[in-house]
Amino acid sequence: MQLLGPIPEREFPEFHNLMRLKIARCLAPGECSESAIAAHSVQKSRYIKPLAENGHVLSVKLDATPREGLSIDMRSVGVNQATTFTGLCATHDDAIFAPIEKRDIDFTSPEQLFLLAYRCALSELHEQMESASRVQGAYSSRVRRGFDSGNEPSYAGMQATHRIVLAYEAYQYKCTLDAMLESRRFKxxxxxxxxxxxxxxxxxxxxxxxxxxxxxxxxxxxxxxxxxxxxxxxxxxxxxxxxxxxxxxxxxxxxxxxxxxxxxxxxxxxxxxxxxxxxxxxxxxxxxxxxxxxxxxxxxxxxSVWAPQLDREVGDLGVFALDA
Ligand SMILES: [Zn+2]
Incomplete structure (x- = not known):
């Protein structure tokens, strides 16, 4: 499904580089200087493999090409890449999440449910940080090329600031959860x-x-x-x-x-x-x-990328195969 028209040839390489920008820092509590691995935000062997066919699942992805412009579609992704994010080093991924990685999850355990929720927050923070870096990068490029002055308010500048504020709020929220994790206040x-x-x-x-x-x-x-x-x-x-x-x-x-x-x-x-x-x-x-x-x-x-649409009346979006 196409979202936006063709992207001018001369602007595409820079746009493409920004979209591929990755942040690979370990976001475990405290400062960790180890580089991040591609950690799964959903446990692979237990919860992704059961859906996979020929080693692949489908996920919703944005794509951009100069000729097609911006489009959104369901795209095939290998189970090894599905739901990964580069926000944890191997040591912390293992140390923090062992209780929900090594065995079936006990959905009555406050600790295990906390860890499930905590991993979502790390993955979300990582996503917000990458998104803020991309928008900031696009804004810096506009300033460099003279489209924005850099000293006066502009739409692109406000977008960049907005993304940074969102990333900062996600970071503060993660710090709140860090404190709970460190003092084991899972409840x-x-x-x-x-x-x-x-x-x-x-x-x-x-x-x-x-x-x-x-x-x-x-x-x-x-x-x-x-x-x-x-x-x-x-x-x-x-x-x-x-x-x-x-x-x-x-x-x-x-x-x-x-x-x-x-x-x-x-x-x-x-x-x-x-x-x-x-x-x-x-x-x-x-x-x-x-x-x-x-x-x-x-x-x-x-x-719903920018604003929830939960009040909207919708047709069939069923994501489950239910008994008739
Ligand atoms: Zn680490």
Whole structure:
């Protein structure tokens, strides 16, 4: 699905370089000078492989070419690359996440649920940092080439500042979670664990998203989302939030918690597509969608990148293979 028209030939190389910009710093608590590895934000062998076909899953990706411009589509990605981010060194990835890496997750354990939520926050911070660097890089280039003065406010300058503020807020939030991790105050994060019976595993992913119109302290409500196919017959969806935000989080989640009917299941799919993040799908499941559903899902992904669309009435965005 095309988003923007052709990119001028002379501007494309720089744009392409910025899009490929990677930050590879370890974001574990404290200062770590080790370089980061490509860590999985969703555990590979337990939760991504069950969806894979011929070693690949599908994920929603933006792509840019000079001739086609900017487009969004479902693209095939190998299980070794799916949901990876370069925000942890090998030592810290292992040391911090061993309790949820080495065995099946116990969804009643405050420690394991905390670690699931914490890993989302690291991956989200990493994404925000890369995004801020890209936008800042694009702005610096405009100043260098004389399109912006660098001294007066401009749209591109404001965009760059905005991205840096978002990355900084994500960093502060991570520091709050770091303190909880270091003092083992795992119950400071609360969770809602939903179990969806399925006929086959179709979706996995995680994200941290903010609910901008709901304040918590001097920031806004942040929700962590994990979608984990624990078997072909069941996918576990975990929403996590700070304990002090419980009341507001539960109000936000009411449409998916209230009942176990088809309507709330449909809403749950909408929450998952809206949260976006690192969502991956079983290829044959997506290939079985009608053209209308595929377009609806891609449009929704695109529209919800900047602002949640949860109040919107939508058609079929179903991400689960449910029993009829
Ligand atoms: Zn480290």
């Amino acid at each position: 400071a994060v609360r969770h809602q664990v939903l179990r969806v019976p399925t006929t086959i595993a179709t979706v996995a992913g995680n994200a941290v998203y903010s609910v901008d119109d709901v304040d918590v302290g001097d920031s806004w409500l942040r929700m962590h989302l994990n979608v984990l196919p624990v078997s072909q017959r069941e996918t576990v969806v975990v929403f996590s939030y700070l304990r002090e935000a419980s009341k507001k989080a539960l109000r936000h989640l009411a449409p998916v918690l209230s009942t176990r009917d088809a309507g709330s299941r449909a809403k749950l799919s909408q929450f998952i597509v809206d949260g976006c993040g690192n969502t991956v799908f079983r290829p044959s499941f997506v290939h079985g969608w009608s053209a209308a559903k595929r377009t609806a899902v891609l449009e929704y992904f695109h529209d």
